Amino acid sequence: MNKIKFTITVFAIIIVFSVTGFAQLYINPSSTALAGAFSTKARGAHVIGWNPANLGLAGNPGFSMNFGLIPLVPIPSVQISNSSISPFMLKNHFFTGGYLTDKDKAELLDYFPDDGLNINPLIQMRILEMSFGQWAFSIGAEVTGALALPKSLFNLLFFGNEFNKPVDLSDTNVEMQSVVTVALAHGREVTIPVLSDYVEKLSAGAAVKALFGVGYTGFEKMQGSITTYHDRIELDGNMKATYGIGGLGMALDLGLAANINKKMAANVSLNNLFGFVNWGMIEAEKAEYSIFSEIMSADFSEIDSVLEADVATDTSYSIGNFTSNYPTYLLLGFQYDILENLSLYSAVKQYFSDDLAATYLPKVSVAAEYEILPFLPARFGIAFGGIESFQWGFGTGLNFRNYTLDIGFSQIGGIFNHAKGFAFSFGQSIRF
Numbered sequence: 001m002n003k004i005k006f007t008i009t010v011f012a013i014i015i016v017f018s019v020t021g022f023a024q025l026y027i028n029p030s031s032t033a034l035a036g037a038f039s040t041k042a043r044g045a046h047v048i049g050w051n052p053a054n055l056g057l058a059g060n061p062g063f064s065m066n067f068g069l070i071p072l073v074p075i076p077s078v079q080i081s082n083s084s085i086s087p088f089m090l091k092n093h094f095f096t097g098g099y100l101t102d103k104d105k106a107e108l109l110d111y112f113p114d115d116g117l118n119i120n121p122l123i124q125m126r127i128l129e130m131s132f133g134q135w136a137f138s139i140g141a142e143v144t145g146a147l148a149l150p151k152s153l154f155n156l157l158f159f160g161n162e163f164n165k166p167v168d169l170s171d172t173n174v175e176m177q178s179v180v181t182v183a184l185a186h187g188r189e190v191t192i193p194v195l196s197d198y199v200e201k202l203s204a205g206a207a208v209k210a211l212f213g214v215g216y217t218g219f220e221k222m223q224g225s226i227t228t229y230h231d232r233i234e235l236d237g238n239m240k241a242t243y244g245i246g247g248l249g250m251a252l253d254l255g256l257a258a259n260i261n262k263k264m265a266a267n268v269s270l271n272n273l274f275g276f277v278n279w280g281m282i283e284a285e286k287a288e289y290s291i292f293s294e295i296m297s298a299d300f301s302e303i304d305s306v307l308e309a310d311v312a313t314d315t316s317y318s319i320g321n322f323t324s325n326y327p328t329y330l331l332l333g334f335q336y337d338i339l340e341n342l343s344l345y346s347a348v349k350q351y352f353s354d355d356l357a358a359t360y361l362p363k364v365s366v367a368a369e370y371e372i373l374p375f376l377p378a379r380f381g382i383a384f385g386g387i388e389s390f391q392w393g394f395g396t397g398l399n400f401r402n403y404t405l406d407i408g409f410s411q412i413g414g415i416f417n418h419a420k421g422f423a424f425s426f427g428q429s430i431r432f
Helices: 002-020 029-033 052-056 087-094 102-109 151-159 297-309
Strands: 063-067 077-082 117-132 135-149 173-190 201-228 232-259 264-296 311-318 322-325 329-339 342-351 363-373 376-385 389-399 403-412 421-431
Touching (some): 029 376, 029 403, 052 201, 052 232, 052 264, 087 102, 135 201, 232 322
Antiparallel strands (some): 063 117, 063 421, 077 421, 232 264, 264 329, 329 342, 342 363, 363 376, 376 389, 389 403, 403 421
């Protein structure tokens, strides 16, 4: 059972480093409230992960520092979503206090798609974000990934085990990655003759990211089943997984941003170009585990020794270095300032892979920001597509000349009690 213990250890390492470490910087209160329609609004150190070309436009402070509670003491930004479970589902079908009939259980099971329960966690904290005019610098980290639990597990939970019928566990899947990032971005005004007749100001920018891997784990193969009989339980399973601790990689952001006129702005960026993490600085292993066991009813009291004796393969071996993806995405943004205190935003986000919680399905966001008072904004956004499927958000803050405090909240996969996830972000900035 060494591989099971090792899996738990790797997960613990990833979670500990992501929660107590220096987590990522792409989620911020405004982007959360605007449901991702943030690329044209980003300024200062917030441009990293959105569009570095914005550093060449107006609105950037001479100096800014973003932080959570106090400088160097971050507050986590959290986004967690799943494919099935909502407060409405739990309250009306599970925590009823009554007896669940087979019809009730079948209706409850219908909430889970055929590929099971998919969970996508993202935990981020800012440790250091600073900008100096047309330059921005940041240190951060992130944990992201995907966890899939097969529908057969929930069928077993609701209806119990049926004799002679295997419970298939093959749809179980895990891929998680935690990476510390160090990024440097620059943007400046440029002239492109073919565009000069259409825009008042054009800026180009780039950001270079050094990626320091903390931990990675991913299943390459997961096949297994549990079958119950009148007098025994039969276990049959094969698992192969790759683990890495300590990695090094890089990624590149490139962008163009334009002020079309006094009321309109647009931008485009490619983020995490060539992004990768090469694992194995500390350890890189492949683990294989297989078992075929028939546990007779008389042996239940000695189940540990029975399982240990029936393990066919329980081994791990060093594989040298291996590489994981740091997903690339395209961002398109547009902004229209209707009034001096009312702006509309839109954005399209498109990934080019479907790993580590990325998806080929584009995410389209639209949002608005209204300044109730010069220092009191109200933000609202809605988005469709992407890994979130549906997202809406709102937020506000206190935005003074040299100090801002912002808060953003959003729900994913539904509205209020029908939501299947949420995001929360809080942050402060000083600007001069």
